[in-house]
Each structure stands twice: as structure tokens, then as C-alpha cells.
Amino acid sequence: MNNSKPLVSVIVPVYNTEDYIQECLNSIINQSLSNIEIILVNDGSTDGSLEILEDYAKKDTRIKIINKDNEGQAIAKNLAISKSNGKYLSFIDSDDYIDLNAYEKIYNYAESNNNDIVLFNVLRFNKKNTWKGRLHRISIPNENIPSTNIINFPNLVYDSSASNKLIKKSFWDNYCFKFEEGRFYEDLLVAARLYCCADSIGIFSNVNYYWRIRENQANKSTTQKLTDTKNFNDRIFILNKITDLYREKNENLLKYHYKKCLDHDFIIILNKINESSQDLQCEIINKINLFLEDIFLEGYDDLNIFNLGIFDKIKYQAIIDNNLKLLKKLVYYSEKYNEKKLYIKMFLIFKDIIKEKMFIEILKLYIESR
Known part of the structure; x- marks a missing residue:
């Protein structure tokens, strides 16, 4: 050498x-x-x-x-x-x-x-x-x-x-x-x-x-263990630290940070919520709700600014409404048809929503999330 x-x-x-x-x-x-x-x-x-x-x-x-x-x-x-x-x-x-x-x-x-x-x-x-x-x-x-x-x-x-x-x-x-x-x-x-x-x-x-x-x-690696309680709590802890860091550096960075959290970090957790324990499900709802409150306090009172997909917006509205039961159903259907083409996926989810008599509930969340 x-x-x-x-x-x-x-x-x-x-x-x-x-x-x-x-x-x-x-x-x-x-x-x-x-x-x-x-x-x-x-x-x-x-x-x-x-x-x-x-x-x-x-x-x-x-x-x-x-x-x-x-x-x-x-x-x-x-x-x-x-x-x-x-x-x-x-x-x-x-x-x-x-x-x-x-x-x-x-x-x-x-x-x-x-x-x-x-x-x-x-x-x-x-x-x-x-x-x-x-x-x-x-x-x-x-x-x-x-x-x-x-x-x-x-x-x-x-x-x-x-x-x-x-x-x-x-x-x-x-x-x-x-x-x-x-x-x-x-x-x-x-x-x-x-x-x-x-x-x-x-x-x-x-x-x-x-x-x-x-x-x-x-x-599995750490990033794949999405139903582990410590894994979730550590992710929230770190994301909150990063929020403070970007807020201090330049508040314009918060929009990018919040979009990443909403579009990636939280969605991959929410999409595994049906595999999580009941205690962790409640913790996920509570802590993501607190994170959303911080976003709203920063002046981002309309999630549309982050250009989220329609089902992701409805999932967050279910969290805001503390409607765990409906959130779990939304996640189930979106994951069930995950491999389908978008228009087929939308049709099949809509069909299941009608079949399960969830249409009014989903419509209410959709209107609230707009």
C-alpha cells in the first residue's frame, strides 16, 4: 500500500x-x-x-x-x-x-x-x-x-x-x-x-x-421494516429534527421537505398500516396528525399545494378526521390493485367503494381534501 x-x-x-x-x-x-x-x-x-x-x-x-x-x-x-x-x-x-x-x-x-x-x-x-x-x-x-x-x-x-x-x-x-x-x-x-x-x-x-x-x-434492512414501532418513532423523530433544521436555514426549503414527507416517508408507512399492530396504528394516526398540524401552522393550510395523488390526499383527510377504519380500507384497495394500470386501478377501487357502501364517506373526505 x-x-x-x-x-x-x-x-x-x-x-x-x-x-x-x-x-x-x-x-x-x-x-x-x-x-x-x-x-x-x-x-x-x-x-x-x-x-x-x-x-x-x-x-x-x-x-x-x-x-x-x-x-x-x-x-x-x-x-x-x-x-x-x-x-x-x-x-x-x-x-x-x-x-x-x-x-x-x-x-x-x-x-x-x-x-x-x-x-x-x-x-x-x-x-x-x-x-x-x-x-x-x-x-x-x-x-x-x-x-x-x-x-x-x-x-x-x-x-x-x-x-x-x-x-x-x-x-x-x-x-x-x-x-x-x-x-x-x-x-x-x-x-x-x-x-x-x-x-x-x-x-x-x-x-x-x-x-x-x-x-x-x-x-430485511431498516428501511424495509415499516411495521416496527421503534422504526416509526425514530423516523418521526428524525423528520421533526430535519423540519427544525430547514426552518432555521431557509423557510423556502420547508415546502420541499414537507412534500417529501407527505409523498414518500408517510405514504410508505400508511400503505403498511394493515400489517401494523393496533397500538402502532393509533400511534401512526396521532403522530402524523401532529405533523400535519405543524404544516398547517406554517401556513400550508391547503394540501393541494403539494400536488399529492387523489387517494393520498383522501388518506390524509382520513387521518385528520381520525377515521382509522376507513383509512385501512383505502389502503387495502389501493394496495390490492397496485399493479394495475391507473385507469383500471381507479375503476376497480371505485367499484369496491360502491360495493362496500363507502361512497358517501369517501365523497365527504374527497370534498374536505380539495
Whole structure:
């Protein structure tokens, strides 16, 4: 290994990902930019993950393993950062991987444009398909942007991951950034803090970070565990923190933030409400209602400004009316026909609404939501 200071510190928290970790590590150790350090934090894995890490460390002197009890990704990342020596930081989840020329291209781009952060493209994948998700289609345009900031390009709000970023270490240290310990969705808050402090944010769409959707029901990632009470409460906690952050930075950012929450963060939770416990269902209604009240207090008293779909608007009106029973039926029908073409889906849902004698109730919610 080159004895000079590493250009990039690649940080990988690992917890029970023996099925995926080799694909992740192969994409890192074979990078065209060789002057990197690789910090692997074994966060108390109980499967064969540690043995795999140790095997790779024997073959590559750039790898440093930190072994610790299971305390969550935030603590693991913060610990790794404190041990890092690179000019830039990068985070990769241990079930994901990255293009083999990613760090060479992103490093050169960051250096050329004196960026505090560089964002790069994200592709979701499973066993069958690879695609660009809606949030990253909004936040990562196809053309490169050498330098911008959150005020000039507020669509950055839609990219709330820490993993598709190269972050200047001196910038990180200067603002004493830290992942929120003891909470899920620690990435969301760090990303928002980075955006609010950065003078120069580069967007480079020519390399890809590959974000896995785990299909093993027993080993789903945090973002897939939507019926877990702590998962929901942590998401609400983090989103409220981000609200405060964007309000302080520039109130114009709140419209983008609120739309993302209403159009994405809450809808994916609501669409799983029938799989949630009764206690969690009540908590979802109450806490989303409080969030809606904050939106209304900000002066956004008409949800139409956020251009929500008709069924999503009606779902939120059901929450405002505290009508859990009807909300659950709306979610059931919209999910039941999710794969159908839009006009067929609308027809079938309308047919079920008539059949279930819900027409008057739905009509009332529709009128109230307009």
C-alpha cells in the first residue's frame, strides 16, 4: 500500500450480512483508485460476517477491522470516523456495492470543483431488476452539476442518504458532524445537516451506488421494516429534527421537505398500516396528525399545494378526521390493485367503494381534501 495519507476513508458498518458482504468488499478493494483505507466495523455480528472480514483483511493491508458489541450503525460510523485518516469520507452499507471506478472519478471531480460534498447516482436493485428510484430521479439529474448548494438546488432535500456521497473530512470535522446515536434513519439527519452547511455541493451522475432491496423476509434492512414501532418513532423523530433544521436555514426549503414527507416517508408507512399492530396504528394516526398540524401552522393550510395523488390526499383527510377504519380500507384497495394500470386501478377501487357502501364517506373526505 502507498504509505502516503489515504485519499478516501471507506467506512462499512457490518451486522449479519454474510450473504452480501463479499460483493460489497470486492467492489471496494478493486477500486481503480488504490490509495484508500477501508474501515470495517463489525457491529456484533452473530453470523459468519466477521470471519469473512478477517479473511479479506489477511489479503489486503488497506483493511482495518474494528470489532465491537452491537450498538447500531450510528455508533459504528462515528467510531470509524474517529479512526479515519483519509482526505475524504465515504460510507457504504455492507449489503450494497459501488462501481469499480467510482472513487477515482468522484475524487477527481471533488478536487477539480473544490466541493465540500459530491453526490453520485443511486440505483436500486433486487434479484431481477435494477432501476433508479423516484427520489433520486428528482435529486440526482442526469447532467453533472459542478457546484451548487441547498438554496439554489432545493431538490437535494429528496436525497437523504449518506452512502452516495464523498465528503471532505476537513469539512466534516469543522462542523463536528455526528450520526444520531440510538436512532434508525441517522443518514437522513446527517444528509440535511451536510446540505445546510456546505458552500459547494457537486453532483456527479456518471458513477453508481447500488442499493439492495433484501428479499429475505427474515433479514430485511431498516428501511424495509415499516411495521416496527421503534422504526416509526425514530423516523418521526428524525423528520421533526430535519423540519427544525430547514426552518432555521431557509423557510423556502420547508415546502420541499414537507412534500417529501407527505409523498414518500408517510405514504410508505400508511400503505403498511394493515400489517401494523393496533397500538402502532393509533400511534401512526396521532403522530402524523401532529405533523400535519405543524404544516398547517406554517401556513400550508391547503394540501393541494403539494400536488399529492387523489387517494393520498383522501388518506390524509382520513387521518385528520381520525377515521382509522376507513383509512385501512383505502389502503387495502389501493394496495390490492397496485399493479394495475391507473385507469383500471381507479375503476376497480371505485367499484369496491360502491360495493362496500363507502361512497358517501369517501365523497365527504374527497370534498374536505380539495
